[in-house]
Amino acid sequence: MLRYQEDKELHKDFHGTTNTSLNYIADKYGVEALKTILRKTGHDVYKSIREKLAKGDASELIEHLNWFFYREGAEFKLTVGKDEINFEVMECPAIRHLKKLGLEPSPHVCLQTTEVNAGMCEGTPWESSVEMKGPAHCVQIFKLEKKS
């Protein structure tokens, strides 16, 4: 069950403010500072997902990926194995919306995924990675492999 129940209207322009914030933090405080904020977001905001992952339960992570990317209108393929979850997003909804707004996607836009996912997995037996397939096309990978 999802910790944050969101099923009302969606304000996709928030992707624009996120984009501005990524550039602002990276330019003023450095990319490492930006990674720290994003990783902390993954770790603290998604505490519920992380705590379940620590117990070997990926159910909320799977529900999270499925629901929130569905809400953003993404085309994706979710493959759940015993020790591995692959989540392929054919066109990132954030990048798609930034282009619609006429905004240049931040060079740091994909850190949202890599660092937030890493934060969710911190201290758990799960390891996250992201395989880029194209400019807005990636596979998020979660592997059950390390000792917590």
Add this chain to the structure above:
Amino acid sequence: MIPSDHFVRFYNEVFKFLDEKSGLEDYYREISRHQEKHCLENFKKNGLQGVYDYYKTIIKEENCECVSEFAGKHCLVLKMTKCPSLSKAMDNDAGMCQKYCLHCPGWTIPLYTKAGLYQVYDIMGLDNPQCCEWLYDEIEPARAKYCELLKTRSVDQLQTNFHEK
């Protein structure tokens, strides 16, 4: 990707980071510049009606419990009875940045100033998801509203984009 639904909780983490570095004010100005792309031309051209139209969309898309209405020809009132943004920041395992609310006047004040509008902002408490804004296209009624509100509110609770006499 951080889902649009969860942007607020990321924003909240940015505020915490920047507050430790005393960097919030500069960031608000950056967000204000970003918002200019969405709003400034409309606000300059259409004045209070432009603001009303903008918030009509925002109230729907952001699921605000907010009443937006004109009080005469020169005043638009935005009364937020349940702010979805602060509500999400509060409903958050990461905990709320105590200054979360301040981003709203932080980015709107420079924007309204550039649009030639006058704003009186009653924050109504940093942990209370309610606030009220009075927007004017003339300065004298804005001053009068500010003076009226000061009779029942502390100076700290009110923000404006004009210097009071």
